[in-house]
Amino acid sequence: MSREDELRENLRNVRERIQAACQAAGRPEGSVTLVAITKTFPVSDVRALADLGVTEVGENREQELKVKAPECPDLVWHFVGQLQSNKARSVARHAQVVHSVDRLSLVTALSKAAVDEGRVLRCLLQVSLAAYGPADAATGVNRGGVEPADVPALAAEVAAADWLELGGVMAVAPLGADPDEAFAGLADVASRLRSEHPGADWISAGMTGDLEAAIRHGATHVRLGRALLGTRTPLG
Template identity: 80%
Template sequence: MTDAVTPEDAVDRENQLRDNLRAVRERLQTACVAAGRAEDAVTLVAITKTFPISDVRALAALGVHDLGENREQELKVKAPDCQDVTWHFVGQLQSNKARSVVRCAAVVHSVDRSSLVKALSRAAVEEGKTLRCLLQVSLAAYGPAEAATGMTRGGVAPDDVPALAAEVAGADGLELGGVMAVAPLGSDPDEAFAGLESVASRLRSEHTGADWISAGMSGDLEAAIRHGATHVRLGRALLGTRPPLG
């Protein structure tokens, strides 16, 4: 994540990010209009995994207010450097990393088990902050090909969402924000996100403030928006080909 680039390279990269951001915003606007939703109904969360801090700064300067990481190691480096944005943690989270993530992030999208709820609650209380939590919902039922590989995306089963939601809602330092999911590889994203939309609707009937649906990435954001996504998590469409993990 070093920034050993020339000034000319930096300008070229900023221009590239500006062009990509313009295209992404047009794509989001078009998808919202096609779905019969307000043009600004969806929040872009830029996923900066493996990209350098210079990209984070450039995106913030371009008006991207929500940034996301899926590795605690990167979040704790980047977040202190760029504090005028809302940081989202979107990856699988070990309980022993909860405190580090809570220090840096305002939102965790990947709450999927009781032990993590307890760890996040303890950390939030110790840090004196309120952490917004989204329940990661497993959509494995919509992707049998992915399930057969044994490499599923994780998340809580839809039938178990009410119990975990009640636990988050009752935990000190936590705020239940809604749901998150990733469409399984090989699935029909419309079917998968329709399933998530149904889970989200049931959740809102019991917790009216839990109205976020974090769904949709670079390849399937239109389907997610058709099914009520309020937040999309974009990396490749915005930042380009992802550098290898260091």
């Protein structure tokens, strides 16, 4: 099987999963956006997915984003990884959406970069769901994110920042957690955020292993890598 055929089959399976999850949740078809996460995969795979109708692509690493985005400028590029403030300028130049805003210093850096680049950045607040996953603490895995109680203050900073647009929330279900419990908690945070900022209506949640649970709890964007592209090659 050629790589193009492999990607076509994977994409068909993913779209069927998303459609089935939407139907099971009583949500309309098309209410969930697929963001293809292409970390460690070549730009040829990005082009192949684009040819198959994928329009939104995400990267975890600034080093890959700045190489791939200029090669595929017609796509919507999402930055979904942990972001150092000193990389904000590059991300503002190449991405339209940042999913991992979790502190005031990053808001400040992204706003300055967006102003300098003359590009509005849609920002999602990464919410910590660590309370739902004690396994994360045991394994030392830190998935990042602002504590739910601190979301309103950080949201206000994003909403007030020049050239930033508050888009909603993002989260990763902790290792060992019940994804339904974790994403229900995220949905509650998202609902309270929308009460103050009605336009912040995105919920970025759900990956290859838990997209159905995320969609049950209102995810508007799912971030899929392995299901589309296969097992990643470890980065050196």
